[in-house]
Amino acid sequence: MGEIRTTTTRAARPGKAVSRRTRMAAPATGAPVHRAPRPTSTPTPGQRLRYRFDNALARGAGVVIGWLALLTLAIFVVAGLAFWAFGLDGVNGEGPVPNPAEGIWQAMLRVVDAGTFAGDSSWPMRLLSFVVTLAGIFIAGSLIGLIANAVDQRIEGLRKGRSDVLESGHTVVLGWSPRIAAIVSELVVANASEKHAAVVVLGVEDKTVMEDTLSAAVGDTGTTRLVCRSGSPAKVADLEMVNLLGARSVIVMSAGNGDADAIRAVLAIKTLDPDFTGPRVVAEISDPTYADSLAALTDGRVVTVNSDHVIAEITAQSCRQSGLSQVLRDLIDFDGDEIYFAPFDELTGGTYAEALTAFDTSAVLGLARADGSILVNPPATTVLEDGDQVIAVAEDDSTFRCTGARSWPVPVPALPQDEVQLPKRLLIVGWSLLGAKVVREFDQFAVPGTVVDVVVDPSLVDPGDVRIEGLQHTDVRVHPTSAGPEELAALVRDEAYDQGIVLSYREAVEAADGDARTLLTLLALRRAWPAGGERAVRIVAEVLERDDVELVRAGGVDDWIVSDEVTSLMLAQLSERTELAQVFVELFDPEGARLSFGPAQRYVGSDPVPFGAVVAAGAARGQSVLGYRVGATGAVRLNPGKSEVVSLAAADSVLVVESRAQLAGGAR
Template sequence: MKITSTNGNASRLNNDNKRLEYICSYIRYKFDNLFAHGLIFIIPLLTIISVFIILIFSIIYYYTKGVSNYKDALWETFTRILDPCAAAHDEGLKHRVISGIVILCGLVIIAILIGAIVTFMEEKLNELKKGRTTVIEKNHTIILGWSPKIFDIINELIIANENQRNPSIVILTSKDNSEVKYMIKDKINNSRNTRIIYRNGDPMSINDLNKLSLNQARSIIILAPKLNNPDVRIIKTILAIRNNPRRNKINFHIVAEIKERINLEAAIIAGGDEALFVYANEIIARIIAQSCRQRGLSVILSSLLSFQGDEIYFKHESALVGRTFYDAVFSYDKCSVIGLMLSDGTVKIFPRLNTIINIGDQIIVIAEDDHKIILSSDYLSRINYEYSGSKSSLLFNHNTVLLSNPVTRRATKIIERNLLLGWNKKAPLIARELDTYVARGSELHILTNSNIITQFINEQLVNELTEQKTFVHSGSFTNKLDLEKLNLFSYDYVILLANEESEQQNLIEEADAECLICLLYLKDIIDKSNNERTFSIIAEMYDIRNCQLANRTCADDFIVSPNLISKYISQLSENKNIKKVYDVLLTADGSEIYLCLASMFVPLETPISYYQILQETLKYQYLAIGYRLMKYLHDETRFFGIVLNPDKQEQIIFSKNDKIIILAENFMSFTPLISSQADKPTHEMKEIRPEPGSIYMLRLSTPEAFGIFESDEPEISSFASCASSSSTESSAKSSASPTKPKKKQYYKRPCILYPKDTRVLATNYS
């Protein structure tokens, strides 16, 4: 029985211990939960405990210490909790023990409070470092995602924001915030007046996007990450932005990068009218195709795309409503008018000179900044008298004659032989783009050591090219022997493409190093050759710093793909209409940028104002936007001699080989037709056959040569009667049979044949 009783007591004791342990665990659990809520729950709890302690011990003080009233007892208890020194004058063991207990309680409460505050502050700092707080900004630019292009984009936006008030850039990326901040500060030394705000999160998450004040943003840039199939993430991010339940009714301004053309249609559907997409490979392919034909074009485009210097702007100019485009061109001293955006959103680059500017139309100008687009103080007198369109007959002096029937201008394509060194995703796009510029029978030679690429060229690319024949050569452009086998001097243009696999694997330096090696080999081959024939070299690179290493090589131009695309994205984020302008400038259809010899329009070694240059180029339906001085060809500090949008009152002295930068739909470069002083030409001459219905301007110069024109049109017979009195012999020949067409007409002065605008001439000679 005793054993049974002992076992029962032990079991009961064990149960009591378990119950006590459970109660302690429960209290501890609740206490942990309470503290887990943070400072917002700890402060009220400590306040309640403090009040309870003060009330209890104030009663003890009131009855034991003999204070005069209860209020004094409350105050003495409160001061001892906050300040232990208040008990220094207590006498007697009883009073000191009570004060000691109060002081210990106060120390515990204050310690807990301080610890809670410190923990709260640490949590807030960590939260700020991680970038999880909500952004409260207005008129800011948001960048979603991460790629190496982000540094150039931020640099461009900083420059664009210089005249803005309190501008900001918000970056949301899944990368660690401290790492992002370190990399950006390492690449960008001075953010000037722009604040850069970092946030951590997933661009595809609606919850993370809600922290960025999307509704108040000026623009949203979405960068393609370095992942497989990044376009899927881009499209999903756009859907998260547009379908956000918190969005306002305003339209977003989204600019997104697309890597694969096959995904472009899906992206356009997802983005609707709120998103613009940059297909980088196609843009770079167009720039390369144009740059290899126009040396210096890449520098011009890079300058126009950058906010550093002169760029393209749109402006409503009410003072020019009712005026012609010709008038607008001469209305600004420090801006270059290049086109119009009509009220319906249509962009016309270099429209007809007699195009009327209507209400709602915007002029498109190249200017240093938007606040510098100001009409000249004397623009009315200038366009009404000095450069009046009504006086444009002065453009044609007494040595000018005219063929009367109008037709659209056209440029003659020529047969070319081009070489493509290397291969990447841009290569087939470049080949197709070149196909729009060359004549049938041209050749495109490709150097590659990949059997897969060779198979693609022979089975697919050949069928897509209508004007060019393709030839594949096996080899590597980093092997000098392979380059020497190509007979380089037989080509018109050589295009060097960087290895795209290196870009995807973040081996940009390796890809650029391979290009540098190839350029060194090409330079050595050229230097050691006695061949007088030259060819143009255009090289693609990934890092703009490596172009400085290549300045001493033989390359005529460098295309830094990421840098150009970053600038283009930045421009679109500031003004989405810019895309319409570059869609015209970077295609074979419509107006393009050309560099032509200054001697075609103006005298050399003679000071001439830019107003006069502008006037001279307009005579031939070309619009000057700048010039290039070849003496600064290798001077990077002077933008390699290129000057865009010069002050029109500036006096310029051109030398041989200097260029004028023009806009033209089809640039036709003609040279004077020179022969002996005999009645009939004996030297080799270029015959130009005006087509039926065409209009041309004949500009006569010195009496050392003949111009030959061949046509079956009746108007040709009366053409000579318009010539100056110095061409009496020619006039006599033509006037003898004014209605009967003559097969050939000779004029005893050299001439240049230029296409002219139909309506302008009709106005001038009506």
């Protein structure tokens, strides 16, 4: 019988639920199963009230404050009408309440001041006053507590950086990285002449952390307001919070996940500004493929900066000639002279050679055509057309003024023909992804047979990873060693080097540790290559943190490259004037025009001459002259006045912009 019960089901009776075993077996027959609805009970009024109260609390403190305020007001009104209707005495037995308004006032006094009912003499007044005061203690007290809590929440929200930004015409920096301090410092300099400038930083870090970091690194911001907000640069709501569409320019940092975060931020900007016709957008992108894709998909409206390429180019050029890194830094920061664009109708129809001498306080370096193309150091016979702009180095846009083409006598040079001695033996200590880029850039102007010795610490970098393909003039040899003082001394004792480069292990160690290694390596190299001695060798060093520049200079370096600072300067510069992007591309392109120092006696003799004559001598050689370098001190004078008389010695050199063919020696 027990077995039969477990396999047999009884027919469902009317009003009875089908057994669980029957419901489970029903699908096997293919018949649909209809589950009986669960019985529900009607909620009580108290449950409904509690449900509505819970929903009100979930909507925020503002709703609860509103309901409690209405309830408190209702207590005032009901109690005040009762005081008046029953003719009860007022405060301290002053007689019956004369009207409803006075009754409401009396009720409010009992809620605000609990001791008011102590003067009531009749029991009806005492009881009613007690009820009103007790209600006030609970309800009005809750109201005050909620208001105080709402204020605290608002203050906490402000501390977290989640309030809307009402700035306009400001610069927005998306993403947080160690380079932001340098960017903000440059923007502060750029905004020095503006009264109401603002820089807004949006990052995932805590607002107070960002503010404290920038305050310590930047210091006095002058006329620039610095606003920090916590949020994601890839979220449209957070971009609206910083009023991105009302900004003048946007700088997208490669932070966190690198290029991925930068691309997501650009796409978020595109959601708000589909055609990128609003603020100027400059993005830091390391991968050239991503950079090209962004430029193509945005029709060039998003300007990208490849930090590794810029740093590698500056490092390679610094190896070629001393002082070039200083010039390049001066051109991409806001201190001193800068690059400006401006149209000059009076020069239309004239040649580029005439434009070179038409500005007494500005050094011309190229032309911007009406169609948007950029010509850096075009041929001297190039004719300026309608809509063309002159590109020049000037102290300020107010000093970029045409003084008229002037004919300067071309001096007789002391060295009509010569060659620049390029380094043939290069020592690189340290390695990173930047190292391969530096060697490739160096190979662009190296002479055949050039040898590059790379010293790497095998505990930090696998020597097998030091592979550089596509070199035409350079042979690379790898030396696995810890690069201690003894190892470096033995290496440089047996080899005669022309240049030395110290790179940081940026992917393997922290910035502070990388700079510490750089300092120790510099001391070891300077001990083997004493400055001013017979074996003196120029050393170029990469510095990760700009606070370590003074220490590196004390270590005897000739030129230094602050990696984060170079990128930051370019991002800040392009955020103010995106048209400079094509100029920088031309200057940092291996096949484009380049800055170079030529021996002064190639342009002048031994007699003092106006600097305008030096410019004319450069124009005769197809070069744009920007300044000169004093050989005795190494100081570079950028953009001297054309009327200024200079006396250049044999050890001095002239700073020019020249073409690739000239750089290779084809137009010496």
